[in-house]
Amino acid sequence: GPKVLQIPSHQIIDMGQMVTLNCDPVSNHLYFYWYKQILGQQMEFLVNFYNGKVMEKSKLFKDQFSVERPDGSYFTLKIQPTALEDSAVYFCASSIQQGAGNTLYFGEGSRLIVV
């Protein structure tokens, strides 16, 4: 079936540095999402993105976070600068459109460890 690929699968980074998480969504999908799951806690919505714009973001989407999809390439989540509390697994998802009947396809996650 359709697959969402996430790169890298794991990354360890020093606090204060920048990190970019990459997502290769399903090819004909137009809506993109990031979710965050801290170890041992539930998964939570960060942001959704369509037509080059952030449509909605949660309070977890701090000012240090940004998303973009330049020229139809990877959909990226950038954190600059990183903080210890950013350590989590970040899941990317995509859907062909929004609304009832549209499945979100999730990637396998990118585990970020900030030290």
Added chain:
Amino acid sequence: GQQVQQSPASLVLQEGENAELQCNFSTSLNSMQWFYQRPGGSLVSLFYNPSGTKHSGRLTSTTVIKERRSSLHISSSQTTDSGTYLCAFDRNSNNRIFFGDGTQLVVKP
């Protein structure tokens, strides 16, 4: 507050036993999904199940939208079924999904 309640929080089975996982929603929902999260953290979508019953191998999902509940039945469990099972739902048309805390399943040989 918690919008998705999953039960049980954890479950230990002997291989071959069946499991019934429950998910209850505190608000009306548009649709819901079941996910399996591997012990390493990666996520696999099991069912997208707006309503009714769906089968996939040894898995059966039954969702009653108007009663705001869904169940996942695992028959003849195997050790490879061990992991966390998450249910999630969306309330409206923006596909923002809310996840439960998950049921941690351990299947012993």
